Amino acid sequence: MMHDEANPAGMKTFRQIALLMVLAVVPALLAAWIHPKRPAWGWRRPAVAEITLADAQRLPSPVIWVDARREEEYRQRHVPGAISLDQSHWEESLPNFVQAWQPGTSVVVYCNSQECDASHEVALRLHRELQIDGIYVLQGGWNAWLGAQKP
Amino acid sequence: MNMLARVLRIFLGALFVVAGVLKALDPANFAADIDHYRLLPYFALAPLALYLPWLEIICGLAMIASCHFRRSALILLLAMTVIFTGAVVSALLRHLDITCGCFGAASALPLSFALARNIVLLLMLGWLLRSEGRRAKPGAPGGG
Numbered sequence: 001m002m003h004d005e006a007n008p009a010g011m012k013t014f015r016q017i018a019l020l021m022v023l024a025v026v027p028a029l030l031a032a033w034i035h036p037k038r039p040a041w042g043w044r045r046p047a048v049a050e051i052t053l054a055d056a057q058r059l060p061s062p063v064i065w066v067d068a069r070r071e072e073e074y075r076q077r078h079v080p081g082a083i084s085l086d087q088s089h090w091e092e093s094l095p096n097f098v099q100a101w102q103p104g105t106s107v108v109v110y111c112n113s114q115e116c117d118a119s120h121e122v123a124l125r126l127h128r129e130l131q132i133d134g135i136y137v138l139q140g141g142w143n144a145w146l147g148a149q150k151p
Numbered sequence: 152m153n154m155l156a157r158v159l160r161i162f163l164g165a166l167f168v169v170a171g172v173l174k175a176l177d178p179a180n181f182a183a184d185i186d187h188y189r190l191l192p193y194f195a196l197a198p199l200a201l202y203l204p205w206l207e208i209i210c211g212l213a214m215i216a217s218c219h220f221r222r223s224a225l226i227l228l229l230a231m232t233v234i235f236t237g238a239v240v241s242a243l244l245r246h247l248d249i250t251c252g253c254f255g256a257a258s259a260l261p262l263s264f265a266l267a268r269n270i271v272l273l274l275m276l277g278w279l280l281r282s283e284g285r286r287a288k289p290g291a292p293g294g295g
Contacts, residue, residue: 016223020213024206031178032201039182039200045193055180060187060249104189 048123051108051136053144059106059136066097066109068122069142079110079145085122094129101132110138110145156282159275160221164214166272167228171207173255178204184252188238189245207231222283229276236269 032038040049056063065082067074074084083100085093101107107126111118119137127135138144174181182200185191191199206227213224239251243262251265 013223013226016220017227020209020220020223020227021206024202024209027175027205027208028198028202031175031205032197035178035201037177037179039179039197041194041197043194055183058183058187058250060189060247 045133047127047133048120048135048137050139052139053148056108056136056138059108062102062105064097064100064105064107066107066122066126067142068109068111068118069116073112073142079142082110085109085126087118087122087125090125097126098130101130105134107132107135108138109135110141113141113143114139116141156279157217159279160214160217160225163228163272163275163279164211164224167207167211168215170254171204171211173204174200174252175204175208177255181252181255184250184255187247187249187252188242189247190238190241203231222280225276225280225283229273229280232269232272232276236266236273239266239269 032041040046051059065079067078067082067084067086069078069084069086071084071086071089074082074086078084083093083097085097107123109119109123109126111122119141123135123137126132140147178197178200181204182196185196185199186193210224210228210231213220214228235251235253239262242249243266247262249262250260251262253265253268
């Protein structure tokens, strides 16, 4: 109160700033409740998260793309620079990935489409076996990538 | 001088409203943008991505409406811009290849551009705060 009397203008500004900050909480809470594009909440980053192609392309470098499809499919065509991690050739392929990976690298794993499980399996296996985070599964997989290449 | 301050206040208010609305439209994308700076823990991303755009919108509106809150809104916007600029500088120093995220998905410009724009914004906000301070002094006209 003493301070209030000593500097009423400063206290008024301080109160107004506090009020503005509290006011912004109301729509923020509403957005957290009903916004269709609200972010995921959590204390810890999920070991493996899904990511859209647009977001994956905006990830800060370095980013490693991992092709979880069968090796024959990878040989036919793949995302430029992607590393093949076919689960049936896991032991042979994993060293390529380990060589490319460094701390702070984001990893985007894809398989054929939204319906395939290989990308989730490979992503979880990478997390489990190498104890690394920052692994994403590409929503829509290879089909999403191909779709984005069409003019 | 008063006219210039008024025009600048409305311009800056509108700019922050637009920036806030673009981010409030897609808070999940804004959370990812904040995450790209690699400065904050995961649990802080969602609350900040939901809250900061609305703080920008409310402060921007207070500036445009020229209500009693405009000086406080100006101080808040100045403080936010200082923090955002600090984040941009830290990202530049760490050579992060990211976009600033200042205008939601519409901000695809490089960080160096964002830094230059933020410095101009800081100068304008600082000048406006000084000019508002003069108006608020006892005996001076205005103040609401």
